[in-house]
Amino acid sequence: MMKSPLILIVEDNPGDVRLIEEALKTSSLNPTVYFTRDGAEATHFLETRKQEPSNGLPHLIALDLNLPKKSGFEVLQFVKLDKLLKRIPVIVLSSSQNPQDIAKAYDLHANCYVTKPANFEAFIDVVKALEYFWIQIANFPSIQATRLSL
16 A cells, blocks of 8 residues: 555546545545646646656546546547656546547556546545555556666
8 A cells, every 4th residue: 555645636627626625535545636627737747747756756647538728638648658657547537428438548548437427425436436446455666666667
């Protein structure tokens, strides 16, 4: 289990941001959470973090698809084509149930695709379940190991 995980949430809907914040407030892990509101801001955040390794790269990215400036697909492609970022798990958290969107996300190497539930309690439960699995159960290579293998 990871201590003090850093999570990047890429979400333009203020209501969904609030729901994610509420769900993460109950976390026993006390994650550091960064929010970006569009795809361009997300790629800039990640590029800046790569240049300043002491700030730390995210351990997990939750990504909406329908974003201004750069789409979630563009952000996903940016992450998965980058030698340093590609090992960061990316969870697509989208309202789209379109089979083409789901297939495209996995084709671009999303680690998981979850459709946002419409109801408040179910949304909170999904965020908690994702945090539990991706932060408490799953194992990841360290950033240092990633840098060494480049």
